Amino acid sequence: MTTVTPPSGTDPATGSATAPSAPASPPATPAAPPSTGRGHPAVGWRLRFAALALIWGFSFLLIKVGTEGYAPFQVTFGRLLFGTAVLAAAMAVRRERLPRGARTWAHLTVAAFFLNALPFSLFAYAELTIPSTLAGICNATSPLWGMALSLVALSEDRPTRRRVAGLGIGFLGVLTVLGAWQGFSGLDVGGTAMALLASLSYPVGWIYVRRTLAGSSSSHLSLTGAQLTLATLQLAVVTPLFTSAPSAFPVVPLLAVVALGALGTGVAMLLQYGLVAEVGPTTATMVTYFIPVIATVAGVTLLGERLGWNTPVGALIVLAGAALTQGRAGRAPSGKGLGRPRARPGRP
Incomplete structure (x- = not known):
């Protein structure tokens, strides 16, 4: 999934980030979860947490099915x-307005590219040649890239032995997934590289947002809605230049694209906002650890994708390393939504 969120703190993310800086970390005024009228959420946060993990997983x-048509x-x-x-409808219901100021829109344009347009496109192209299971695991490397980049780009981030160890363990897990000891045989290098670049694009965007939009007075929902609008416009320009209009509209791939957008990008962000507001960014971002597991199970059971022993083993090593990088002894970028610094999970 995605959006912007100027991070702060440290927290894990999938296709997303690092510690307490929620992907959907809310702004000064976080989006409130659905209410029953008594101040309590209409649906328990654990059910919404599970729904979010399933949607992102x-x-x-859905990307794989969509690219088949x-x-x-x-x-x-x-x-x-x-x-x-979906976000436009949510903004209309809550009577939110789009942010103002040319400078804010300029920064949002860059954020939309690195947090939405670029990674979403790279994952779509990657899944033409690699299994959805591998794409989901590559997405889980985002917190590792985020920590590595933050140590270089953010002066307030200081390396600790635990976080450096986590970084090393995480990339050892990547090599395990890719089967480095057998010369990466049977691996589509181009597709895998695009998936890893997609996961790298997220922390690049987070760091940019952290440096340029962390002080924005606009609401989180407003900034995210504007960001997705700009990303949509970017693809509206690029798509006709590099593709021809489809001669047919296969139903199943079309439904997959609709679900990917409405649920995986729209509804998922709204769920995330509510979770961060209710249980805090640290708990909300734990969803990160379930996404590659669900992506793997879905790919194997529903698409019949093959799974070598090194894929799940390497994925567990990646997640263990990512967890270690989320130590409290530093601040790292995370999150795909905009708002004030806090924590965030990730969306593919």
Whole structure:
């Protein structure tokens, strides 16, 4: 999933980040979860947490199904279009306005590219040649990239033995997933590289947002809605240049794209906002650890993708390393949504 969130603190993320800086970390005024009228959420946070993990975990399967009928850029454009529609509806219901100021919109344009347009497109292209299970695991490396980049780009981040060890363990896990000891045989290098670049794009965007939009007075929902709108416009320009209009509209791939956008990008962000507001960014971002597991189970059981022993073993090593990098002794970027520094999980 995605959006912006100027991070702060430290927290794990999938396709997302590092410690307490929630992907959907709310701004000064976080989006409130649905209420029954008594000040309590209409649906328990654990059920919403499980729903969020399932939605994001199945996103990789939906990307794979979508690309079976449409070009990768078309899948990404549809995803952003339907996701933006959901957020626009939420903004209308809550009477939120889009942010103002040319400078804010300029920064949001860059954020939209690195947090939405680029990674979504890379994952779509990657899944033309690699299994959805591998794409989901590559997404889980985002916290590792985030920590490595934050140590270089953010002066307030200080390395600790635990976090450096986590970084090393995490990338050892990546090599295990890729089967480095057998010369990466049977691996599509291009597709895997695109998936890893997609996961790298998220922390680049987080760091940019942290440096430029952390002090914004606009609400989190407003900034995220504007960000997705800009990403949709970027794909609206690029898609016709590199793809031709589809001659047919296969139903199943089309439904996959609609679900990917409306659920995986729109509804998922709203669920995330509510969770961060209710239980805090640290608990909310734990969803990160379930996404690659669900993506793997979905790919194997529903798409019949093969799974070598090194894939689940390497994935566990990656997640263990990512968990270690989330130590409290430093601040790292995370989150795909905008707002004030806090924690965040990730979306593919």
